[in-house]
Amino acid sequence: MQANNIEDGNTLFPVFLKLENLNLLLVGGGNVALEKLEAIFKNSPNARVKLVAIDIFNLTRAFLSDHKIPYEERPFYENDLEGVNLAIIAVNDHDASRQIKEACAGRNVLANVADTPAQCDFYLGSVVKKGNLKVAISTNGKSPTVAKRLKETLNAALPDEMDSLLSNISAIRDNLKGDFAEKVRQLDKLTKNLSPDQSAGR
Template identity: 50%
Template sequence: MEENQLFPVFFKLHRLHVLVVGGGNVGLEKVNAMLQNSPEATVTVVSLSFLPELKTLAKQYANVELVEKAFSCGDLFGKDLVIAATNNKELNQSVWEKAKCSKVLINVADTPELCDFYLGSIVQKGNLKIAISTNGKSPTVAKRLKQVLQEAIPDTLDEVLNKLHLIRDKLKGDFAAKVKKLNSITDVLVDPETKEL
């Protein structure tokens, strides 16, 4: 039976520089997703043309640059991640080849076999963020799971996280002792008997 062997990672995009190749619907979707999750992300979008919505979005963020030109190998210089988001398979393949030669991680939209990473569906409640991956099999299932979790997780969970953070900072002892105490405190979150109270 096939299993999802992806290793989940959360990038601090405000410390990285992302290149998006493509200024159409897919490029807009990817840039928008990054900015919703990381408003201080530094993003450069290279394309021969841009949707008006992408131009409007870029004007709202000083750290988003639109470069109206054809993609070239030099666009990869200084970039940490690349997203190939064009509707041209040959161009996407070329961007992938250049990224691999430059040792830059790349995501080629709708082409799982050419992806070093995926952009999963995201559920966020304050400081809690859950990424959902179907290993590239079905973004639609990930979207539906996102809706279920978004409704199931209470908005007040962020308040709980903040209080637990304060408790953690005040705990004495070594790492193992702190983990044991925090596990004891948070048992209430998963104990079936307390859920009914």
């Protein structure tokens, strides 16, 4: 089954993962592995990650030490997938990359294959974060650079007060009385001004 046919429009289904509850294996210790580590730990500081790479670059090694991430400096072995839920394959050898992806598929481990978008079960997104608010952007693999630029635009456009707004609404939400429909009605009314169409809501 093809995970994502990038020729037929954007069929990706976005989700937000709780990486502190999942085991992630990162294969590769070079520049891309470091970028993926930075992206993971910026979002999920308690992510459960281990890394395996033949050679680990100094900057990657420093990041691993700083974040107390377990690693082994050797080639990938299939046993590395024991207990693993997700894998990111960031190696500079296409044959090895494909073989590691096949090993993942054989064990139902979802894999991101950094050198081959067509083989990815999931992509990483470009992430805008304002406190509790998180917006993830994907261009369906067409242009990560455009995703990065959109991130910068949204980051500038979203007010910094977004987090206090979320905290206030969350407190109100916890104290709402009534049945589900009544709660939805009250929350829609309270947040009406956030919609560009201010007549929206019930």
